[in-house]
Amino acid sequence: MNTAEANTVGTFRITGNWFHQSKVLKQKFGLLTDEDLKFEVGGEQDLLTRICERINKSREEVINIIRKGLPLESTE
Numbered sequence: 001m002n003t004a005e006a007n008t009v010g011t012f013r014i015t016g017n018w019f020h021q022s023k024v025l026k027q028k029f030g031l032l033t034d035e036d037l038k039f040e041v042g043g044e045q046d047l048l049t050r051i052c053e054r055i056n057k058s059r060e061e062v063i064n065i066i067r068k069g070l071p072l073e074s075t076e
Helices: 003-010 020-027 044-055 059-071
Strands: 013-014 072-073
Touching: 013 044, 020 059, 044 059
Parallel strands: none
Antiparallel strands: 013 072
16 A cells, blocks of 8 residues: 555544444444444544454454445644
8 A cells, every 4th residue: 555545544533424324334334333333433444443353354444345435634
């Protein structure tokens, strides 16, 4: 992965309708619970960690899954 890609997935911020996106993720990955998908502003890293552990996917994979259904804003 090059540096530009690393920065893109390194830090991100969720924007948009997380309630809707969390429902889509829960349908797609039945192992996810409401507690796994609980999001508080500024808690993106904790959210990612919970999802990664529950569905056994890497951080980058989870970010890409979320990006497909919800615009994410990179931060630097």
